[in-house]
Amino acid sequence: MDIKNFEEKTVAVEKIFDGKVVKLRVEDVVLPDGKAAKRELIAHPGGAGMITVDEDRNVLMVRQYRIAAKEMILEIPAGKLEYGEDPKVCAEREIIEETGYKAGKVIPLGSYYATPGYCEEVLSLYLGTDLTWQGQNLDEGEFLNVEKYPLDTLYQMVMDNKITDAKTAIAILKAKAILG
């Protein structure tokens, strides 16, 4: 296929906000046809998440209040990277902190732009197996329920459009494809 490169050239950057979680800037760009446009861009250090499947094919999920969703939603355990942190190290830490289990074997499930039109966040996903108990250790100010579901139940929930978090849907679908 003849793939055209439609790169946009940034000619100016206006910094709007520098927060604890996100930074926001507006870039003036030149489009491939030479016209000018503005791009609103969110910077974020990135995240990592892990779906664990135990020897009985059960998965530990977390249900937590998400103010952006204004409800408690069901997700795989995940967290924000420290700037420059290896996402696999982050996912391994988060799964212990949130569920108390350490994964002996970790398989990468890919890295994804959550919403590449305006946000730089890349989220790396992993499948963890060979679990051993270490003890839960939530961050201060972190409140969540840990819930156990059979992998096949979660897969059916994704197919029935009952999982509402994008990373969680990907992790369940790929874990099911890998483990059968």
Place this chain on the structure above:
Amino acid sequence: MDIKNFEEKTVAVEKIFDGKVVKLRVEDVVLPDGKAAKRELIAHPGGAGMITVDEDRNVLMVRQYRIAAKEMILEIPAGKLEYGEDPKVCAEREIIEETGYKAGKVIPLGSYYATPGYCEEVLSLYLGTDLTWQGQNLDEGEFLNVEKYPLDTLYQMVMDNKITDAKTAIAILKAKAILG
């Protein structure tokens, strides 16, 4: 399971930015333990995307420059909702604008928070079949390549961690699960 409600109560809102694509605000909240915290929140009207599969099991994908990714990435056709727009109507419009094809049959693949920790965007996905040619009609300032792939090739790309857009991974995995 005993599910605890960990709702956060908003006590103050500071508006930071009101852009063409995103709005940003910081909310002062009270956590379930009574302590105070700040939440950075991105408002977005939401989006909709469609994966089409023709009678030969081929899929029309778009490859476009994403400044947030600083590269051309491969995605299903998708677009931003007008405020209050039905996401199915948006997905049906975008697939015609970007690929030139109209989907005669549309199956919902769910609605997802792209990144619920800080962003209100909900992205609704659809599977379109029974395609008829209408003619491509890109928005001004929209530059993209349309590329055709067998569904089974795209599925293998997801399993090999070569698809980097979250909505696209979900749409391919669910289309493959539905169509076999």
